[in-house]
Amino acid sequence: MKKILVTGGAGFIGSHLCERLLKDGNEVICLDNYFTGSKSNIIHLIDNPYFELVRHDITMPFFIEVDEIYNLACPASPVHYQYNPIKTIKTSVMGSINMLGLAKRIKAKILQASTSEVYGDPDIHPQPETYWGNVNPIGSRSCYDEGKRCAESLFVNYHKQNNVRIKIVRIFNTYGPNMHPNDGRVISNFIVQALQNKPITIYGDGTQTRSFQYVDDLVEGLIRMMNTDDSVTGPVNIGNPGEFTMIELAEKILSLTGSKSTIEYYPLPEDDPTQRKPDISLAKKVLDNWNPEIDLEQGLIKTINYFKNKI
Ligand code: NAD
Numbered sequence: 148m149k150k151i152l153v154t155g156g157a158g159f160i161g162s163h164l165c166e167r168l169l170k171d172g173n174e175v176i177c178l179d180n181y182f183t184g185s186k187s188n189i190i191h192l193i194d195n196p197y198f199e200l201v202r203h204d205i206t207m208p209f210f211i212e213v214d215e216i217y218n219l220a221c222p223a224s225p226v227h228y229q230y231n232p233i234k235t236i237k238t239s240v241m242g243s244i245n246m247l248g249l250a251k252r253i254k255a256k257i258l259q260a261s262t263s264e265v266y267g268d269p270d271i272h273p274q275p276e277t278y279w280g281n282v283n284p285i286g287s288r289s290c291y292d293e294g295k296r297c298a299e300s301l302f303v304n305y306h307k308q309n310n311v312r313i314k315i316v317r318i319f320n321t322y323g324p325n326m327h328p329n330d331g332r333v334i335s336n337f338i339v340q341a342l343q344n345k346p347i348t349i350y351g352d353g354t355q356t357r358s359f360q361y362v363d364d365l366v367e368g369l370i371r372m373m374n375t376d377d378s379v380t381g382p383v384n385i386g387n388p389g390e391f392t393m394i395e396l397a398e399k400i401l402s403l404t405g406s407k408s409t410i411e412y413y414p415l416p417e418d419d420p421t422q423r424k425p426d427i428s429l430a431k432k433v434l435d436n437w438n439p440e441i442d443l444e445q446g447l448i449k450t451i452n453y454f455k456n457k458i
């Protein structure tokens with residue numbers, strides 16, 4: 148039995164990861180400050196004697212003995228990470244320093260939840276890990292993008308300088324149950340709007356693209372990455388290469404929900420990337436033929452059912 152710390156464990160992805168790690172027979176410590184996460188995401192795990200919940204903020208040091216650390220703590224929705232941009236940077240930078248310092252002291256393996264946002268508004272398509280990105284360092288997304296880029300640098304340098312056993316994954320847009328209904332990300336927004344027969348809010352002309360990954364596929368990828376041998380440090384893209392415009396996404400959700408919603412167009416937020424699609428050849432190679440199994444329609448049906456019960 149491994150003892151595993153999951154920071155951001157009460158969030159959307161973290162809650163699925165905690166559940167899966169417990170199912171696999173591990174002891175799990177879930178750390179969260181509940182900024183965007185919620186106890187309701189992990190309430191069903193609380194009676195499990197191998198599950199522990201800690202209210203803590205990773206911008207402050209934290210001491211514990213564990214075998215592995217999954218560092219997921221960080222708001223991920225543009226609405227939430229822009230609410231307090233300085234805190235977002237502190238979470239990525241000071242939080243990573245605290246968790247890397249912990250990993251160094253206790254010789255734990257540590258995985259960083261990085262993001263496709265390190266590629267910014269990419270001029271190479273699809274994006275391989277070798278692409279350095281096109282990020283505006285002073286734009287409204289920079290607190291998140293540059294914070295995550297700095298975190299990658301910290302991980303790489305703790306590895307080079309202190310032999311910390313690191314794993315960096317660049318996660319592409321992920322969705323599924325346990326997303327907050329007011330999360331602000333496109334899939335939760337469109338589903339909640341469709342279920343309530345309210346207008347679907349497309350930002351810009353809706354021709355921008357994203358590649359959407361169902362959360363179970365991501366969790367499988369994260370665990371496989373943690374289990375690679377120490378020579379595999381990443382970064383490794385984890386995402387589903389299926390690419391859709393926001394208009395296609397809206398139409399799919401309208402048809403799957405049978406909604407009467409109309410579509411309304413709003414201004415495109417600053418620096419909103421025009422296209423995004425992962426090159427997952429490296430993930431397939433180093434993660435034992437990992438491949439996303441759940442296509443957009445299957446994943447949307449599961450997510451729509453979740454939101455039907457939630458709202
Ligand atoms: P989320 O907002 O649901 O979860 C983040 C969790 O971290 C929340 O529970 C929040 O309360 C907690 N948190 C935030 N700041 C904290 C702090 N300072 N100390 C302790 N806890 C803190 O978002 P998510 O979608 O589950 O994302 C999880 C991780 O994956 C994030 O690091 C995010 O950047 C990364 N990621 C997610 C996506 C995606 O599409 N969902 C894509 C790329 C990367």
Ligand code: UDP
Pocket residue numbers: 224225320331332333334336337348349350351355357393415416419420
């Ligand atoms: N978006 C949209 N309507 C919404 C929310 C988002 O059209 O109600 C767009 C947003 O402008 C972006 C895409 O959907 O082009 C994905 O946005 P999200 O916030 O989910 O993720 P990110 O931009 O970080 O990839």
